[in-house]
Amino acid sequence: MSFLTASWKKLCFANYAIDPEILLPYVPAHTELDFFDGKCYVSLVGFLFDDVKLKGITIPFHKRFEEINLRFYVKHFDGKQWKRGTVFISEIVQKPAIAWVANTLYNEQYSVYKMHYKHDLNHDENFFSYGIELEEQWQLFQVATAPEPTTYAPGSITEFITEHFWGYSRKSATESWEYEVKHPLWKAYDVLDYEIIFDFEKLYGEAFAELATRDPDSIQCMDGSAISIEGKKLIK
DSSP states (O other), X not given: OOSEEEEEEEEEEEEEEOOHHHHGGGOOTTOEEOOBTTBOXXXXXXXEEEEEEETTBOOTTOSSEEEEEEEEEEEEEOSSOEEEEEEEEXXXXXXXXXXXXXXXXXXXXXXXXXXXXXXXXOSSOEEEEEEEEETTEEEEEEEEEOSSOBOOOTTSHHHHHHOOOEEEEESSSSOEEEEEEEOOOOOXXXXXXXXXXXXXXXHHOGGGGGGGGSOOSEEEEEEEEEEEEOOOEEEO
């Protein structure tokens, strides 16, 4: 049985090319940074968790919630094939039980804040808003898109950002946890406009402060799907 099942919906990505040296302290053992067209990326991601079940069991008051995370991309060679995965610098939810489970069992970096998710869907465009309340100010990631999603081009930045099907986290200097994330290929909405009001330094540390003054290199919004997160494996 999968460790966790859910639906991930209306996933919004803001991607920033970044100096690889900034990410090296976060790279788990036995993985290496994954590049697209010679560039290393971090992504600010907002999405909706829905119909959440742990080991097939629904946790009261934890079935539906939003998440905002900052992640980057790695790959791991298991002796037979390269596996492309993600590493989370920070994951923010407003559900303490979810944070406790992820931090305790998967060595993730969850924290708990007051959050919001808003959407407006109509025939002309979609609007999605993800927010974190930080020191009585809302940190916002908002995207307006075309009303219907379409397939994306093979070899595109959208493929690179969304098709990492493994997760990695540091256990020690020489060991890492690996887990598989299963989902079908998603469709992408054409992004019409966006707004990002985020204090990256306060939320993620001084190394990421300059992201607050930059436009992202690309933006995606994906429709999402049912997903499953499988049990973790120790890599030595």
